[in-house]
Amino acid sequence: MFNSSVPKEDSRDLRATLLATAIDMLAEPQAVAVPSLRSIARACGVAPSAVYWHFPSEAELRSAVLDAEYTDMVDSIEHALEIGGPDTDPLEIAGDAYVSWGLAHPGAYQLLFESNDPIPETRADNGPRLQRRIVDLAAAVDPDDPFSAALLLWTVWHGLVSLRLHKTDWPWGLTPTQANTRLITALKHPAVD
Template sequence: MPGTRQRRTRGEGERLRAELVAAAIDLLLEPQPLPAPSLRAIARACGVAPSAVYMHFASQDALNYAVITELFGRLRADLDAADPEAASPAERLDALLGAYLTWAENHPGAYQLLFERPDPLDTEGEGPGLDLLDRLARLLPDTDPQARRATALRIWCAVHGVASLRIHKPSAPWAATARSDARALVAGLAGLLADT
């Protein structure tokens, strides 16, 4: 019967330790979603009863979706403010990547919620925030829309890696700024930005 164990005899501690580590690894093979704050915790932070939350949101998922939508709105506003629309596509791309990395650094918990957990209610790739991919794609020189979008996704993956690793591994031996690392990766992917 799964989950039942025979009693161990003395001297088998190392074997049990190895089994515990193996079991923990097995449990971690599936993605573990980042937990969002519970309705109770949010109600407590607002000083209201949990039932008051349900007057505005039908479920935890509905509240989470509203939070994610609001956070993407704030990220978009920061990107808009940093976008020099009269500049060249390469200069605009550089400015947007810098704003994206700054937002991640200044809002690490929000960044994790937006980019390190599955999209709620995502259907057929239409999750919130995917418009950022199209915004990035419009700055790329390729004339084929599918190729442009594919390159944009690769750039996003690379820049996300920079942002995420800097959040989770701040004591790594970073030799350059986040923006310099992103520029180097983008230069390799799209040949657009000089490593300055």
């Protein structure tokens, strides 16, 4: 049992120690978890053993979830690019599709991009496919270094999704689409000093 009677002169030191420990603990990335096998079984109305028949471990289920969600995201971006009109900038289409998917799938987005989990093999296949596509599109902005342009785009797109998911009360002023349009315009027409 814990002793709750801390002498008054020690309470400030304990407060400082508690605060410092909490800050130290926040320095480590926090886990974003797939629901447990038992909770999934309960939601499906089946016995836990039925889940284990298909997914022998939570790691295998997690990997399958990551694979499915990442594939869905990549496919939705590709689909948006395929149906985009000839007068629409492909970078704007890709960015809008990326941001829209992330905002529509907040838990999956966090699991994919806000955790430090290893990349499953099938997601590793889709990762380069998406990366190559965005690098190819970014070549229109920076033909000399399209990878850096693509990385900048992804960083901002990720920020648009992550901040809007976590800071819902902020007065954003711009819709995600407006923000993406301004980003692409700024990249294509940088201010000259």
